[in-house]
Amino acid sequence: MEKWFNVGKIVNTHGIRGEVRVISKTDFPEQRYKVGNTLYLFMPGSNKPIELTVKTHRTHKNFNLLTFEGLENINEVEKFRDGIIKVPESQLIDLDEDEFYYHEIIGCIVATTKGEEIGKVSEILSPGANDVWVVKSKGGKEILIPYIKDVVKKVDIQEKVILIEPMEGLLS
Incomplete structure (x- = not known):
C-alpha cells in the first residue's frame, strides 16, 4: 500500500480564475509546486485522491497560490476547500547529508x-x-x-x- 505525505491544505480560493490558497506543510515548496508536478487531493470523508497537475505557482503573503491544469475558474475549485494535498512516497527525492524531511x-x-x-x-x-x-x-x-x-x-x-x-x- 502506498504511503502518503502531506504537502499542504487548500484553505480558500483566490480570485475568480481557479487559483487556490494553500497553507503549505512541505519542506520544499519550490520543488513540490513546480509547474507540471502531479499532486493528489484528498477530500474529507474520501479515501480516493483527485489527481491534479500544477499549472501555476506563486507565493502571496504566507500562502502558496496554485492553479491546476484544466481548472480555469473559481466554480471548479471551490469544492476543493479543506482538501489535503499529498504526494506518494515514490515522489520523495533523496536529500543531501544533513538534510531531512x-x-x-x-x-x-x-x-x-x-x-x-x-x-x-x-x-x-x-x-x-x-x-x-x-x-x-x-x-x-x-x-x-x-x-x-x-x-x-x-x-x-x-x-x-x-x-x-x-x-x-x-x-x-
Whole structure:
C-alpha cells in the first residue's frame, strides 16, 4: 500500500480564475509546486485522491497560490476547500547529508550530549536562514531549537533521537 505525505491544505480560493490558497506543510515548496508536478487531493470523508497537475505557482503573503491544469475558474475549485494535498512516497527525492524531511524529524526525542532528555519535536518552523525545531518538554513547555551545526550535533532518524549542545540561555 502506498504511503502518503502531506504537502499542504487548500484553505480558500483566490480570485475568480481557479487559483487556490494553500497553507503549505512541505519542506520544499519550490520543488513540490513546480509547474507540471502531479499532486493528489484528498477530500474529507474520501479515501480516493483527485489527481491534479500544477499549472501555476506563486507565493502571496504566507500562502502558496496554485492553479491546476484544466481548472480555469473559481466554480471548479471551490469544492476543493479543506482538501489535503499529498504526494506518494515514490515522489520523495533523496536529500543531501544533513538534510531531512519534516516527517523524519517530527516525533524525534531531543537530548543533550550529556544525556539530559529535553522533549520531543512537535513541529518545524521555517522563519528564514535556518529551520527552528519546536520541542515540547515533558512539562508541556515549548523550547525552540535552531537547526544549526553549533547546536544540533547528531540526528539519528532510525532511532528517532537528536543530540544537541545547547548554547547558553537556550534551555532557560
